[in-house]
Amino acid sequence: MKKKLVSVLLVACMALSLTACGKNDAGNKKNDAADNTQTEGTENSDAEEGADTEEGAEGGSITNSDTNVLYINLASEPDYLDPALNSSVDGGCLAVNTFAGLYTYDKEGNLIPDLAVDMPEVSAEEENEGKIYTVKLKESKWSNGDDLKAQDFVYSWNRACAEETAADYGYLFDIIARKDDGTLAVEATDDYTLVITLVNPCPYFNDLMAFPTFFPVHQASVEAADPDGSVPGKWAQEAGFVCNGAYTLESWNHDESMVYKKNANYHNVDSVTMEELHFMLSADDTAIYAAYNSGDVDYIDTVPNDEISSLNGVNPEFGILDNLGTYYIGFNVNDPIFDGKTVEEAAKMRQAMNLLIDRQFIVENIGQSGQIVADSFVPLGMADGNGGEFKQADTSYYDAETTGAAMVEDAKKLMEEAGYSFTDNGDGTYKIDPAINMTYLTNDGTGHVAIAQAVQQDLGVLGITMEIQTQDWNVFLENRKNGSFTIAREGWLADYNDPVNMLEIFTSDSGNNDMQLGKGEKSDSAPDWAEYDALITEIRNTADFAKRVELMHKAEDMLMNTWAVVPLYYYNDIYMQKPNVDGIYATVYGMKYFMNATKK
Amino acid sequence: MAKYIGKRLVLAIVSILIVSAITFFVMNAIPGGPFNKEKATSAEAQKVLEERYNLDKPIGEQYVLYLNNLMHGDWGISLHNGRDIWDEIQMRFQVSAKLGGMAAAVAIVIGLVLGSIAALTRNKLPDRLIIFFTTLGTAMPSFVLATLLLLIFCLKLGWFPVWSSSNPNYVLPIIALSVYPMAYITRLTKTSMLDSLNQDYVRTAKAKGVPGWKVIFKHALRNALVPVVTYVGPMVAYILTGSMVVENIFTIGGLGSTFVTSIVNRDYTMIMAVTLFLAILMVFANLLTDIAYKMIDPRITFE
Numbered sequence: 001m002k003k004k005l006v007s008v009l010l011v012a013c014m015a016l017s018l019t020a021c022g023k024n025d026a027g028n029k030k031n032d033a034a035d036n037t038q039t040e041g042t043e044n045s046d047a048e049e050g051a052d053t054e055e056g057a058e059g060g061s062i063t064n065s066d067t068n069v070l071y072i073n074l075a076s077e078p079d080y081l082d083p084a085l086n087s088s089v090d091g092g093c094l095a096v097n098t099f100a101g102l103y104t105y106d107k108e109g110n111l112i113p114d115l116a117v118d119m120p121e122v123s124a125e126e127e128n129e130g131k132i133y134t135v136k137l138k139e140s141k142w143s144n145g146d147d148l149k150a151q152d153f154v155y156s157w158n159r160a161c162a163e164e165t166a167a168d169y170g171y172l173f174d175i176i177a178r179k180d181d182g183t184l185a186v187e188a189t190d191d192y193t194l195v196i197t198l199v200n201p202c203p204y205f206n207d208l209m210a211f212p213t214f215f216p217v218h219q220a221s222v223e224a225a226d227p228d229g230s231v232p233g234k235w236a237q238e239a240g241f242v243c244n245g246a247y248t249l250e251s252w253n254h255d256e257s258m259v260y261k262k263n264a265n266y267h268n269v270d271s272v273t274m275e276e277l278h279f280m281l282s283a284d285d286t287a288i289y290a291a292y293n294s295g296d297v298d299y300i301d302t303v304p305n306d307e308i309s310s311l312n313g314v315n316p317e318f319g320i321l322d323n324l325g326t327y328y329i330g331f332n333v334n335d336p337i338f339d340g341k342t343v344e345e346a347a348k349m350r351q352a353m354n355l356l357i358d359r360q361f362i363v364e365n366i367g368q369s370g371q372i373v374a375d376s377f378v379p380l381g382m383a384d385g386n387g388g389e390f391k392q393a394d395t396s397y398y399d400a401e402t403t404g405a406a407m408v409e410d411a412k413k414l415m416e417e418a419g420y421s422f423t424d425n426g427d428g429t430y431k432i433d434p435a436i437n438m439t440y441l442t443n444d445g446t447g448h449v450a451i452a453q454a455v456q457q458d459l460g461v462l463g464i465t466m467e468i469q470t471q472d473w474n475v476f477l478e479n480r481k482n483g484s485f486t487i488a489r490e491g492w493l494a495d496y497n498d499p500v501n502m503l504e505i506f507t508s509d510s511g512n513n514d515m516q517l518g519k520g521e522k523s524d525s526a527p528d529w530a531e532y533d534a535l536i537t538e539i540r541n542t543a544d545f546a547k548r549v550e551l552m553h554k555a556e557d558m559l560m561n562t563w564a565v566v567p568l569y570y571y572n573d574i575y576m577q578k579p580n581v582d583g584i585y586a587t588v589y590g591m592k593y594f595m596n597a598t599k600k
Numbered sequence: 601m602a603k604y605i606g607k608r609l610v611l612a613i614v615s616i617l618i619v620s621a622i623t624f625f626v627m628n629a630i631p632g633g634p635f636n637k638e639k640a641t642s643a644e645a646q647k648v649l650e651e652r653y654n655l656d657k658p659i660g661e662q663y664v665l666y667l668n669n670l671m672h673g674d675w676g677i678s679l680h681n682g683r684d685i686w687d688e689i690q691m692r693f694q695v696s697a698k699l700g701g702m703a704a705a706v707a708i709v710i711g712l713v714l715g716s717i718a719a720l721t722r723n724k725l726p727d728r729l730i731i732f733f734t735t736l737g738t739a740m741p742s743f744v745l746a747t748l749l750l751l752i753f754c755l756k757l758g759w760f761p762v763w764s765s766s767n768p769n770y771v772l773p774i775i776a777l778s779v780y781p782m783a784y785i786t787r788l789t790k791t792s793m794l795d796s797l798n799q800d801y802v803r804t805a806k807a808k809g810v811p812g813w814k815v816i817f818k819h820a821l822r823n824a825l826v827p828v829v830t831y832v833g834p835m836v837a838y839i840l841t842g843s844m845v846v847e848n849i850f851t852i853g854g855l856g857s858t859f860v861t862s863i864v865n866r867d868y869t870m871i872m873a874v875t876l877f878l879a880i881l882m883v884f885a886n887l888l889t890d891i892a893y894k895m896i897d898p899r900i901t902f903e
Binding site for chain 2: 170233255259293
C-alpha cells in the first residue's frame with residue numbers, strides 16, 4: 001500500500017514538473033493586444049487534466065448567489081488604468097467600464113453616442129469636405145461631481161498625443177490636424193461643442209472616438225498627482241481616482257483583486273444594471289479555471305489550452321467571440337536563405353512554403369475553437385471604410401482549406417522554378433538540393449510551439465529543415481524586431497475597423513514591420529518597397545473613399561505577392577460565463593462591457 | 601560583540617554593493633528591453649522614455665546614477681508601469697511577510713516539536729510516521745503541493761474559495777509554503793537531538809537526577825538547536841520574500857511574483873530593487889543567526 005501511494009505521488013510529481021516551466025510569460029500574455037487568443041495558453045498540466053476535465057464535464061454548474069456583484073477574471077494586474085497610456089486589451093476593458101467617451105458600442109456592435117448628443121456633423125462644403133467634425137456634448141459630471149465640458153476633451157487629447165506622455169497609442173492622433181503651435185486642431189467652441197479638424201477625411205474617425213485612448217481624463221487630478229509630468233499615469237495608480245464612466249474603482253489589492261462600484265455621477269447611470277464588478281487579478285490558467293469551476297468567478301476569458309476541446313461545443317457556458325485580427329507567420333525577406341535569388345525566385349520559395357502549410361490541421365487540432373482559416377491578411381469582417389466589407393470572395397490569395405498535403409506538387413514546382421531540385425524518397429517526401437536550413441522564432445506558449453511544430457512537419461515533406469527557436473518573451477520580441485529569424489510567429493488584433501490598420505504595419509518605417517520589408521541594406525532578393533510606402537501615404541490622403549478601397553486592395557495585393565506574410569487563421573476569442581449571468585457583450589476589438597449585465 | 605557586529609555590517613555593505621553591481625551589469629547584458637511590446641512602441645516614445653529613465657546614457661554612468669539615487673533613498677520608478685518602486689516593494693513585502701512569517705512560524709514550531717518527538721521515540725511508530733511524512737514533504741515541490749491543495753480543498757471539498765475579493769484565505773498558501781521547511785527542520789532536529797541525547801552531559805544530568813523534561817529542554821534540545829538555527833535564518837529570509845508559484849496559484853500579490861514578472865519585463869529598476877532587498881534581508885538574517893548561536897551556545901566566540 002505504501003509503495004503504491006508513493007508511486008502514485010511520484011508520477012504526479014513527474015507530470016507536474018513538466019509543466020513547471022513556461023509560466024512566466026503568462027504575466028505578459030494579457031499585455032500584448034494582438035495576442036489574446038487561447039493559443040497563447042502558456043501552461044497545460046497533464047496531471048491536472050484528469051481532475052479538471054471532470055469539473056468541466058459537470059458544466060461548472062456551481063454558481064454564487066450575489067446577484068449584485070459580478071465576479072470577473074480578464075488578466076493579471078493591468079499596467080495602466082489611465083486610458084491614454086493603456087495599450088492592452090484587458091486594460092481597455094477596464095477603461096470602457098470606468099470611462100465614457102464621445103461614442104460607444106451597443107450590444108449589436110453598432111457605434112452609438114455616449115457623451116455626444118448625436119453622431120457628429122461632418123463638414124460638406126467643397127474645400128473642407130469630410131474634414132471638420134462638430135460634436136455636441138451632453139451635460140455630464142465627473143465622478144467627483146465636477147462638470148465635464150468640451151475643454152476636458154481638448155486637454156485629454158492633447159495630453160494623450162504629447163511627446164512627454166509617450167503613450168503607445170499616441171500615433172492615433174496623427175489623423176487630426178495640428179495648429180501652428182503644435183497642438184491638435186480641436187476646439188471647444190463653447191462648453192458643450194467640440195470642433196475637430198482632420199488632416200484628411202477619415203472613414204474610421206467615429207470608431208476612434210469610441211477607443212479608450214480618446215476618452216477624457218480629469219485634468220485637475222492628472223496635474224495634482226504629477227506636477228512635473230515625469231510620471232504621466234500616476235493619477236490612476238490607486239483606487240479612488242476620478243473618472244466619468246459606469247464604475248469607479250473602490251479598492252485595489254495588487255495582483256489579487258479590484259472592486260468597482262457603480263458611479264452615481266455616470267451620465268447614463270439608470271441603464272447600469274450591475275452594482276459592483278469584482279475582478280480577480282490573475283494570469284494563471286489553472287487558478288482562473290479553478291475559480292470558475294468553484295463558482296468564485298462568473299466570467300473568464302481564458303481556459304487551459306488542453307480543456308478547450310472538451311468544452312467547445314460540449315459545455316453551453318463556453319462561448320466564442322469574433323475578433324478582428326489575423327494570426328500569421330512571416331518571413332524575414334533579408335534572410336540568408338534568399339541570398340543569390342531574384343525577387344521573383346525568393347517570392348516563389350515563400351509561396352511554396354505557404355502552400356505546404358496545412359491550416360485546417362492547425363485550427364482543428366491546435367486552435368480548437370472554430371477559428372476560420374485565413375486566405376488573406378486583412379481579416380474577415382473588416383469594414384472597407386466605404387460602407388462595405390473589405391474582404392470579398394475574390395480577395396483570396398490561395399485556397400486556405402486545401403493548403404498542405406494536396407499542394408505538395410504545386411509547391412515543388414514553385415521551388416524548382418526558384419532553382420531547387422528534388423529526389424523522391426519513395427514515401428511521399430523529397431530530398432531537396434541544395435539544402436535549406438532555417439529558423440522559426442516563437443515565444444514560449446503551448447499553442448505557438450505546436451503551430452511551429454506543425455509547420456516544421458509540413459515543410460519537411462519537401463526536405464526543408466527548420467529549427468524551432470523558443471525564446472523568452474522579451475528576447476523573442478527583440479529578435480523578431482531585429483529580423484533574427486527566417487520565419488517568426490506573428491499576430492495582429494485590429495485597433496480600429498479599417499484595413500489601413502493592418503496594412504500600415506508593413507511600411508518601411510514601421511516598428512512592427514518584422515518582415516523587414518524595405519528595411520536594412522537592400523539585398524537583391526528583397527522586394528522594392530518604396531512603392532508600398534507611397535501607396536500607404538496615398539491611402540491616408542485619399543478623400544475619395546471608393547478609390548481608397550481600391551488602393552487598399554492594391555496594397556494588400558502587393559503585400560501578399562511578396563509571400564512574406566503567411567496568414568494562418570483569423571483570431572477569435574473564447575470565454576466562459578455562468579448560466580445565471582446575462583447581458584455581457586464584447587466588441588470585435590476584444591473590449592467587454594459589463595454594465596448591463598444581470599445575474600439571477 | 602559590538603566590534604564584531606560593526607565588522608559584519610561593513611562586510612554586509614560591501615557584499616550588497618557587489619550584488620548590486622553584478623545584478624546591474626548582468627541585467628543590462630541579457631537581451632531584451634523594458635519597452636518591448638507585441639505592438640511596437642514608436643521610436644519617438646521610446647526615445648522619450650529612454651531619456652526619462654537615463655537609459656540613453658553609457659552603462660557605467662547609469663550605474664553611478666543609480667547608486668547615487670539609492671544613497672538619497674530614491675529607488676526610482678518602475679519602467680513597466682510607472683509605479684514608485686519603494687511603495688511597491690513595501691506593499692508587496694507586507695503581503696509576503698505576513699504570509700511568510702506565519703508559514704515560517706508554523707514550520708519552526710511544528711518542526712521542532714515533531715523532530716523532538718521523533719528523536720525521543722526513535723524507531724517506534726511515531727518516529728516512523730513522522731519520518732515517512734517528512735520525506736514526502738521534502739520530496740514534494742511547492743507547486744505540486746499547492747495545486748493538490750487547490751484541487752482537494754477548493755474544488756473537491758469546497759472548504760475554501762479559490763479566490764475571494766472580500767475575504768482572502770491564507771490557510772492553504774501557508775500550508776503550501778511551510779511543508780518543506782517544516783519537514784526539513786523536523787529531520788534536522790531529530791538528527792541533532794539524537795546526537796546530543798548521547799552526549800556525556802545528558803547522561804550526567806540524568807545520573808544526578810535532573811527531571812526528564814528538564815534534561816530534554818535544557819540540555820538536549822538547546823544544544824540540538826545550533827544546526828537548526830543555521831538553516832532557519834536564511835530560510836526565514838527566503839520565505840519572507842515570497843514564492844512565485846504559491847502566489848500565482850492562490851492569487852496573492854506578494855514579492856515573489858513581482859520579482860519574476862520584473863525579470864520577464866526587463867523592468868530594470870524593479871529587478872535591482874527586489875534583488876537588493878533580498879540581499880539585505882539575507883545579510884541580516886545571517887547576522888542574526890550568528891548572534892543567535894552565541895545566545896544558544898556561549899562557548900561560541902566571534903573571533
